[in-house]
Amino acid sequence: MSKPTKPANSQTLLRGLSVLECVAHMPRSIPEIAEEAGISYQTAHRIVSVLTDVRYLRQVDSRLYGLGPKVVELGFAGYQQADVTKIAKPCLTKLAQATSDTVHLARLEDGEVIYLDKLQSRRPIEITSRIGGRKPAVSTGVGKALLLDTPEEELRQLFKRDRHLMKVKTSEVEWFERMRVYQDGGYAYDLGEDEHQIRCVAAPLRDATGRIVAAISVSSTLEYMQQDRMEALIPVVKSTAAEISRGLGFV
Template identity: 40%
Template sequence: MDTDTAPTTASGTQTLMRGLQLIECVAEGIGDVRGIAQRLGTPRSTTHRMLGSLVQAGWLHHIPYRGYLLGPKLLWLGQQASEQRPLAALAHPHLALLAQQTGDTVHLGTVEADEVLYLDKVSGTKGLEMRSRIGQRMPLASTGVGKALMLGMDEDRWKPLHKQAQQARAPGKPALRPWRQWLAEMRRYREQGVVMDLEENEYGIRCVGAPVRDISGEVVAAISVASALPYMPDERMARMAPVVRTRAQALSRELGWSGA
């Protein structure tokens, strides 16, 4: 009986994975049948049938002359996922308060598969729109949130993550600081309990970040304040450091941390 059902199970799994990959394509902005078929390596006729099924089930929208967009079921699932992550729910009031205090954009992130995953974002009041978005992944070693997360790691993990961030540099992106300089800065940040992103991830953008700890004292998340260079000169970053650290500690206490 197992032998008889194995091909059906394998086929069903393949169909499911293709459907999920198709949804990911649409989420990335590939909204036409031809583009999706090329990405998935499937015939256009097969791709069109899959798209039709997903539209009918509510997972996708189809807008004539524009293409396919994420549908209402995914919006609902995204909301449910957000509500079921207590960290994001507990953190949001702290992020909102920090954004109000500073006027800058505030992020919350956590480690996922050796990258920083952005869980929340609260825009500031200066009219600047950061390219970051909830659900985005970025290299740990080149972002303010990421480096704050790395403060909770053993130092022997730092060098591979630094190398990984270097290799992930896209054309037009800033070069990462050389390893020895980066290491010296991280050691200093660890003593201070706060990190700086000095245009290491994006030209013209600076960040101040701090780790968030849980009841065990482990770093489980990080927050950062980000703004454009004219609003983030060195002296303001120095003033911002205790503000961000204090807010991260307040969130940590809500998670059960009792440190100083």
């Protein structure tokens, strides 16, 4: 008995999706699309024409076609529907259980950190952050992680604006030296700049475009967070951040 064939409409849809995938990474000509998609030139030409008319494809030059603006619009719509808090929660829970420390998730707004989630430490300590609360980005670990891609001039303006809020007096030269180390390493510390006795290790989260959209951190008091433990936590926090970022579409 022969296998049932897919309805014509389904075949057309699948071929259209196949054409989109063919040009996902670089513009291609119709003959190239036909060959890669395994369809005839006539079928490829027809599908390309329809997709171009409805803006899913665009003509790059006289012979090449690439992804059109409609695909970009849908991509951003999909991103906006992705709730970073929900995506991050399972990973944050595992991180909190593994470290026994306070775990934060935060985003950046106008140079300030906004806490999206907080998992309390199992240790007998209290950290003043709260979900929905704000703190200066220049003094917090998550804040500095959120600023890792920020141009230097913007960083200077932000530091000058908020340096008076830092609990540990830090010169501009010293702060930027640390930021360059963090930028190279893909992590950030809070060395008591936000609260004297609190230490923190943080890392950024990236979306499908590679943009930093949030950051996570592990925080505790100096008693539990000496320099050697902070260094040991860097790969742990970065690994968790990478896992969450993959959930956000970052490759």
